[in-house]
Amino acid sequence: MEYILKNGIVYDPANNIAGEKKDVMFKDGKIVENVSSDAKVLDVTDKIVMPAGVDPHAHVAGPKLVVGRLYRPEDSRKGVTHKTDVCRSESGFSIPSCPATGYRYSRMGYTTVTEAAMPPLEAKHTHEEITAIPNLDITPLPLFGNNWFVMQYAKEDKIEELAAFISAWLKLTKGYGIKIVNPCGTEAWGWGMNVHGIDDPAPHWDVTGREVLRALAQANEMLGLPHSIHVHPNDLGHPGNFPTTVNTLDCVKDIEKNSSVRDQTIHLTHAQFHSYAGTSWRDVESGADKVADYINKNKHVTCDIGQITLDETTTMTADGPMEFDLHQLNGLKWANKDIELETGSGIVPFIYSGKAPVSSFQWAVGLELFLLIKDPWQLCLTTDHPHAGPFIRYPRIISWLMSAERRQEMMDNLEVRVWSYKRTGLGTLDREYDFNEIATITRASAARIYGYQDRGELTPGYNADIAVYDLNPNDIDPSKEPAAIEKAFGNAMYTIKNGEILVKDGEVVKVVPSHTLWTDVKGFEEQENAVMEKIMPTFRRFYTVKFENYKVHDHFAPNPIVTEVQAGK
Amino acid sequence: MAYEPPVTDYDEIVENCTCAFCGCNCDDLDYLVKDGHVVGVRHACRLGASKIMEDMDQRLMVPMIRDETGELQEVDWDTALDKAAELIAGAIRPIFYGWSETSIETMKHGIRLGELVGAVLDNQATICHGPSLQAVQNAGYPIATLGEVKNRADMIVYTGSNPMNSHPRHLGRYSTFPRGWFRQRGRFDRTLITMDPKYSDTAKMSDIWIGFEQNGDYGFYNAIRAALKGKKIDQDYVSGIPKEDIMELAEAMKNVQFGALYFGLGLTHTLSKQRNIDMAIEMLTDLNEYTKWVLTPMRGHFNVNGFNIFMAFEMGFPYGVDFCRGYQRYMNGETNTIDLLTRKECDVFMVIAADPGAHYPGGAVKHLAEIPVIQVDIHWGPSTEIADVVLPGSFVGVEAAGTSYRMDGVPIYMKKAIDKPETCRDDEWIMRELLERVQKIKDQEAAVASK
Known part of the structure; x- marks a missing residue:
């Protein structure tokens, strides 16, 4: 089937197209240069056309999502909708059910999302949920930062064996890249402890976050994976944590990049939670300028923000100790899930309220980072869904970014408390994003950061993943009309995935199965076998499942999109 | 306990099978197989081993329908499935109960069927955890x-x-x-x-x-x-x-x-x-x-946690999920099986891999005896005595592969070791067939209504 999207105003940052009136054509699911005269015409005159959205960091599928849904029926009740001829019924606000997750991303014009924390032991569960989410391609990142084998290799500086281990585990779990959460800290949480900073060793293992980060970064580059290490640094949410963040980024600076499909060697996730100065919540101040300054000066770093959306949400992260701290802070019910030999996680409901000084401060720090980081290619829009807020708020964040007036208004009329400008520099920033920058931080940069070669741009040969928004960029002043911006980006006029129209005028009109993106490393098989043989005795003794039952069988990812990489190339 | 000599007469060993008994889901079992039957189980406890080895004890072998005289009569699969589909499609307040001793793959079809007819889906958690x-x-x-x-x-x-x-x-x-x-x-x-x-x-x-x-x-x-x-x-x-x-x-x-x-x-x-x-x-x-x-x-059945997890990621609620209004509701005391039965709301009851006849309070069983009951199971039990349609399934983890979740939430893919009896069908197949047959009836009803 051939289609032509006619007379749209196209924003395609990867191809340097910034608001040009032109047609976009696609055929059999791919973008093409020309179509025949039989092509079906979709008239999008003077509407915004972008590649479909790519989310680089969210928690949408897996064991801790289910714990959240099991123990927060009050959240599930919030988003209940009636089934329709096309869609199943939905539920949830901050932790939507799987079908709801797919539909809601579709309505915003997104087609690709990263599931940012997959515990390898429970990878089958993550994949089951991915299969249950419609309309999205999902990239799961397995957790490695507190894995016992990884810590041992890092301590002994055995990079090649570590690389072989990673390569084998990506195959076993069908994962895309390396996720690191509070390196050594979550392991310390196995004993109810935490580590502070990147040079504080994990109990018993006597290895530091710095050593783990460096070892995994080297292994990542040795294999040449399409994504860099994806790092949630130590000390999340602690006042005075920005030096830890900067040290984390700096400790891998000398490691040479070995991939042509991305620019960075480290991706810093939810930077907002890692950019605080001061010594306690009494004297906390923004450290966003310091972190942004480092990122502006160093091209080996990319980040996403984790913007606070000022909602009641469900915080969840593999940073177990931090979640217990949070529970002690707000007293709401605490869930925890530790995974043997690998990782842990915690979950606590949280109300980020504009009436609270700390939430207002955090809200402002996120926006500060957005406005201070100069190169939009180093930056992505996220809320660390659902940790800082649900993903359905992305359009609202876009409206904040495009309107200095709206931000000022929120500070003036006390929608956020005075800490938003007294403790941060947000009041002094009047930068406003344009549509091209928005297109970069919501799709193009994320696709580049993940090394995707089939999405995130409207290049012929790429997937026909396209979003059309009902806005005429020449006719609207985003700085004056934030509500219109939010509405348009929340209700795509068209969401097209692989050439199929999934959303029309903000309604889901078609449901398709999701795909699972994972990385298959070739040419490292010998090292992998050697490593597997070596670790098997440990595996057998200390895991509680048999190795045969540990792996993710092929049928758990019925629609895989496999990125094959040649190790070392 | 008398000494039992070890089993030495077997054809092959199937290693790393998963026990389909309690929530421990021990996945280190070795089945000793002879002539297509498990004659010995290594590593399992006595509970698990006896369930696996005595799988043919009181086994439901053929589909059955209760006739006018009140006796269960053997029928062919088509007849039994059509009868069950007809009952489900015609129900106003159906309950699909059980699920804890079958696979996630079966539940996937079951939930679609529940959404289609507006059923209540509930599992053994309603009477245990x-x-x-x-x-x-x-x-x-x-x-x-x-x-x-x-x-x-x-x-x-x-x-x-x-x-x-x-x-x-x-x-x-x-x-x-x-x-x-x-x-x-x-x-x-x-x-x-x-x-x-x-x-x-x-x-x-x-x-x-x-x-x-x-x-x-x-x-x-x-x-x-x-x-x-x-x-x-x-x-x-x-x-x-x-x-x-x-x-x-x-x-x-x-x-x-x-x-x-x-x-x-x-x-x-x-x-x-x-x-x-x-x-x-x-x-x-x-x-x-x-x-x-x-x-x-300490979860009891090997997949009781699995159903709660499955329902939570599909629908946001763990058990007692009611679809009668076209969207999911979860209200303890309102949408749980026992409450619906004692209030005599339910008009068709399907039990999948569970035995409410043995476990429910008298009032609830009394209502079950008065309404059509469809049973999908592998063994004869008190529920069979009140069932009107019996659909013999297969033994997950022995005769059929499937996913289950351990009490701590670790997912395990339970492999298949032997073939099921020829006359039985996999639970997954039965549920898919029911879904397709009910869908067909609903489509016909819609076509008639639109004329």
């Missing part, structure tokens, strides 16, 4: 996988649970006896405590047995919490336990390196029900201010 889930919703859910406990724990507490009888390998494989990374001497490195009014088989092998009074759970945990918070306990005895002992116990629990608490139906089904567990969870949360503690409910 439902209060645990309610408590989790009140107070939190600090859990860990069983391997964390094996590798780290130096104190294990079983409360309201007797795993030596109900989960026989729990102590041996996961919690108490195995040598873990940080517990190289296994049992000798751990303190085992049983808190239970009954001097159970687990209590007999524990280092400490705390036999609080029946229905004393709530008071007892409350007292420990008070002790943990440094409060004075006014009474000399709480729930029959001297206050000095409670203070001492609280101190001991504070001073371990890693503690694990496992609770069973002794907590969920005594006087204060979910409030007992609220209190246990709160106690555990308090303990985490001093050291590391985790807890896990």
Whole structure:
């Protein structure tokens, strides 16, 4: 089937197209240069056309999502909708059910999302949920930062064996890249402890976050994976944590990049939670300028923000100790899930309220980072869904970014408390994003950061993943009309995935199965076998499942999109 | 117990099979297979082994329909499926109950069928660990996988649970006896405590047995919490336990390196029900201010946790999910099976891999006897006696592969070892057939209505 999207105003940052009136054509699911005269015409005159959205960091599928849904029926009740001829019924606000997750991303014009924390032991569960989410391609990142084998290799500086281990585990779990959460800290949480900073060793293992980060970064580059290490640094949410963040980024600076499909060697996730100065919540101040300054000066770093959306949400992260701290802070019910030999996680409901000084401060720090980081290619829009807020708020964040007036208004009329400008520099920033920058931080940069070669741009040969928004960029002043911006980006006029129209005028009109993106490393098989043989005795003794039952069988990812990489190339 | 010689007469060994009995989901079983039957099982406990080896005992072999005289008569598969589909399609308030002894793959078709006809989907949690889930919703859910406990724990507490009888390998494989990374001497490195009014088989092998009074759970945990918070306990005895002992116990629990608490139906089904567990969870949360503690409910069936997980990610709620209004509702006391049956709301009941005839209160079974019941199962049981359509399934983990979730949420793909009896069908196939047949009836009804 051939289609032509006619007379749209196209924003395609990867191809340097910034608001040009032109047609976009696609055929059999791919973008093409020309179509025949039989092509079906979709008239999008003077509407915004972008590649479909790519989310680089969210928690949408897996064991801790289910714990959240099991123990927060009050959240599930919030988003209940009636089934329709096309869609199943939905539920949830901050932790939507799987079908709801797919539909809601579709309505915003997104087609690709990263599931940012997959515990390898429970990878089958993550994949089951991915299969249950419609309309999205999902990239799961397995957790490695507190894995016992990884810590041992890092301590002994055995990079090649570590690389072989990673390569084998990506195959076993069908994962895309390396996720690191509070390196050594979550392991310390196995004993109810935490580590502070990147040079504080994990109990018993006597290895530091710095050593783990460096070892995994080297292994990542040795294999040449399409994504860099994806790092949630130590000390999340602690006042005075920005030096830890900067040290984390700096400790891998000398490691040479070995991939042509991305620019960075480290991706810093939810930077907002890692950019605080001061010594306690009494004297906390923004450290966003310091972190942004480092990122502006160093091209080996990319980040996403984790913007606070000022909602009641469900915080969840593999940073177990931090979640217990949070529970002690707000007293709401605490869930925890530790995974043997690998990782842990915690979950606590949280109300980020504009009436609270700390939430207002955090809200402002996120926006500060957005406005201070100069190169939009180093930056992505996220809320660390659902940790800082649900993903359905992305359009609202876009409206904040495009309107200095709206931000000022929120500070003036006390929608956020005075800490938003007294403790941060947000009041002094009047930068406003344009549509091209928005297109970069919501799709193009994320696709580049993940090394995707089939999405995130409207290049012929790429997937026909396209979003059309009902806005005429020449006719609207985003700085004056934030509500219109939010509405348009929340209700795509068209969401097209692989050439199929999934959303029309903000309604889901078609449901398709999701795909699972994972990385298959070739040419490292010998090292992998050697490593597997070596670790098997440990595996057998200390895991509680048999190795045969540990792996993710092929049928758990019925629609895989496999990125094959040649190790070392 | 008489000596039984080891089984030596077998054709092949199928390794690393997963036990389809309790929530331990032991995945290290070796089946000894001869002539297409499992004649021996290695590594399993007696409960698991006997379930697997005696799979043909009272086995439902053929589809059946109850005739006018009240006798179950053998029919062919088409007839039985059509009859079941007709009942489901015509139902106003159907309930699909069970699911805990079948695979996630079966549930995937079942939920679609439930959404199509507006059924209530519920599982055994409604009569066992439902209060645990309610408590989790009140107070939190600090859990860990069983391997964390094996590798780290130096104190294990079983409360309201007797795993030596109900989960026989729990102590041996996961919690108490195995040598873990940080517990190289296994049992000798751990303190085992049983808190239970009954001097159970687990209590007999524990280092400490705390036999609080029946229905004393709530008071007892409350007292420990008070002790943990440094409060004075006014009474000399709480729930029959001297206050000095409670203070001492609280101190001991504070001073371990890693503690694990496992609770069973002794907590969920005594006087204060979910409030007992609220209190246990709160106690555990308090303990985490001093050291590391985790807890896990001792789930009974091998996939009872799986259904709760599956429903939560598909629909946002764990059990008792009602689709009658075209969207999901979950209201304890309103949309649970027992309530619907005792209120006589339900008009067609499908039971999948469960035996409500044996487990339900009399009032509920009485209503079941009055309405059409469809049974999908592998064994004859009290539910068969009240069933109107019987669809013989296959044994997940032995005759059919499928996914299940262990009590701690670890997913395991249970493999197939032998072929099912020729006349039976896989649960997954049965549920898919029912879905397709009901869909067909609904499509025809829609076509007629539109004319």
